[in-house]
Amino acid sequence: MTTPAVTTPAATAPATDAGQLGVGWAFPPEAVTDRRFEWRWGAALVRQSILIILDTEPGERIMRPDFGCGLRRYLMEPNTPATRAAIAGEIETALRAWEPRIVVGTVDVTATGDPSTVLVSISYTLIRDQSIDTVQAAVLVGATSGSPVT
Numbered sequence: 001m002t003t004p005a006v007t008t009p010a011a012t013a014p015a016t017d018a019g020q021l022g023v024g025w026a027f028p029p030e031a032v033t034d035r036r037f038e039w040r041w042g043a044a045l046v047r048q049s050i051l052i053i054l055d056t057e058p059g060e061r062i063m064r065p066d067f068g069c070g071l072r073r074y075l076m077e078p079n080t081p082a083t084r085a086a087i088a089g090e091i092e093t094a095l096r097a098w099e100p101r102i103v104v105g106t107v108d109v110t111a112t113g114d115p116s117t118v119l120v121s122i123s124y125t126l127i128r129d130q131s132i133d134t135v136q137a138a139v140l141v142g143a144t145s146g147s148p149v150t
């Protein structure tokens with residue numbers, strides 16, 4: 001078994017976008033072509049970071065025990081307006097605490113046709129260039145197992 005090469009993405013990352021918003025490994029890290037890791041930069045890295053925050057439970061990261069959103073606590077909660085409002089509040093609080101490259105605009109949590117799933121839509125502004133973007137994710141509620149963010 002060969003070890004993937006860790007290379008710098010400098011040759012492929014646009015200088016302005018990467019310089020403003022950062023460069024990092026794509027998550028989950030995996031070797032793609034030529035046994036090299038895939039890289040993300042700019043707005044794509046910010047979107048990835050938002051999804052990681054949503055999918056991380058506080059206490060999962062030993063060196064940052066407060067990091068994350070804590071959406072797993074809603075896995076057994078009913079899909080009601082109160083639960084959806086609580087989810088929106090948790091997401092907004094977590095993003096304000098853990099993603100300094102954005103200003104959170106709106107967090108909409110809406111019911112879907114599946115009573116065990118809600119759709120989260122997060123609108124945000126990138127601080128560096130004032131561009132507006134949106135991330136959507138399905139979150140499980142009232143389910144019995146699995147990752148809360150799909």
